[in-house]
Amino acid sequence: MRTLRNYVQDQWIEGTAPFATLHNAFTEESCAQASVNGVDVSAAMAHARKVGGSSLRNMSFAERGAMLKRMSEVIHGARDELIALAQENSGNTRGDAKFDIDGASGTLAYYASLGRKMGDNNWKLDGEQLRITRSARFVGQHIWVARRGVAVHINAFNFPAWNMCEKLACALLAGMPVYTKPATATAIVSERIVALWVEANVVPAGVVSLHCGSAGSMLDHVRSQDCVVFTGSGDTGRLIRAHEAVIAHNVPVNIEADSLNVAVLAPDVKPDSDTFWMFISDVARDMTQKAGQKCTAIRRIIIPESATEAVVEALADRLDQQILGSPYERPTTVGPLATASQKRDIQAGIAALSEHAKQVWGQNVQVPDTGYFVAPGLYLVQGGVDAPFVHEHEVFGPIATIVPCSGTAEDVIDIVAAGGGGLVASMYTNDRTWGREVILGIAPWNGRIHWGSKKVHDQSSGPGTVLPTLVHGGPGKAGGGEELGGERGLNFYWQRTALQGDRALFDKLFPSEKVE
DSSP states (O other), X not given: OEEOEEEETTEEEEOOSSOEEEEOTTTOOEEEEXXXXXXXXXXXXXXXXXXXXXXXXXXXXXXXXXXXXXHHXXXXXXXXXXXXXXXXXXXXXXXXXXXXXXXXXXXXXXXHHHHHHHTTOSSEEEEEEEEOSSOSSEEEEEEEEEOSSOEEEEOOSSOTTHHHHHHHHHHHHHTOOEEEEOOGGGOHHHHHHHHHHHHHTOSOTTSEEEOOSOOTTGXXXXXXXXXXXXXXXXXXXXXXXXXXXXXXXXOOEEEEOOOOEEEEEOTTOOTTSHHHHHHHHHHHHHHHGGGGOOTTOEEEEEEEGGGHHHHHHHHHHHHTTOOBSOTTSTTOOBXXXXXXXXXXXXXXXXXXXXXXXXXXXXXXXXXXXSSSOOOOEEEEOOSGGGOTTTTTOOOOSSEEEEEEEOOOHHHHHHHHHTTOOEEXXXXXXXXXXXXXXXXXXXXXXXXXXXXXXGGGTTTOOOTTOOOTTSEEEESGGGOSEEEESGGGGGGGGEEEEEEEEEHHHHHHHSOOOOOO
């Protein structure tokens, strides 16, 4: 059984007992162990701040981008190896593993391109010069510069490659070194990626540190120039925000948490239309991809009451085509959940949901005897905005619930808002008036809105795909954070400072440069 290592102060360190045990999600057998006992976290973070931070600040955006390009190429070059590890540890099907691995390399490649376009500076102007007195010479100018700390990243279990790399890409291009902690239960892929980077010598000393094991006292060591970025449960997010060191040093925290994402079918969409089948395809894919273990997966399906029969029948037909089984077999489309604890949590969630909703598909799905499997399930609940459970609790697996309503824009907006904030909402309509009203009504409750219509029915990447060009995050229950979004993703790692002084000096020292 392999022992995962920690990469700190530019060296590999194996932790000491006691160890956390990692399991093969399909066989349930032990496959690795991990520990951070013996790692001096305080010294590791200090090294990252001093050595890694200095290295990055001395690099231009273009040079940082070139580094990210090399990191992307290393992952792509080891694609098959990483896919096999994801199948072993997380129970991913080959398609689900590729989704994670390619998402990681693709996001790094996108930010590499952005770095090249940002050019030879290592600072960024924010807006134009502002006249602040009667004098035309004495002006104000806002500027972005990298924080002088370390970015502490606490990542989710479901995307050990993509979630790690989307955070890394923004932080490193912004100029901050990273201390990254993957979820222990699925850390095999994360550890191997960092090892590949070290072996290929693509990151300077101190720029990337890896923490494979319990967080323990990790946050005790954050300081005022550091920041924390977390993906996971809302409960853990609240603990991070309330941590004594985070509060004492006013450490910025960015959180992506629970999300009761919605798919909304408008009254104008007729069964068997292109827009209708786009809606059905997106819902079925999001229910089953990664066994429903996606932060962007559709949990609530809001439809007009009159469309209930057609939607249930169409989704049932599409879900009947899914194959639950071994992630090592090509025909399989739904593999096991990542961990035994996830299986227990989802089973408890299904039991609670079943007290309020009727199961309309999935009762007869055969589940393998071994592995952390949960059968996909489609439910139907009455009551609209007042439906119990479904607007308050996320079942983080291959489960979704249909919520029929009147279909009016006002009713839809109220039901979406009842979820308390989401990462993404998708709506399917060709009615521009209805669509505009719904967008403006649900935008305050969502970080992203996906509009499906007849002209793009066969061109969309779907609502469940996180794109580096667009912001990822959401208000309220979704954590209140924001990541990615092109250059916007760098802002969290920067300090914005207002300068006041001689226009001519500013023009000389901080000339305005246009992004290509």
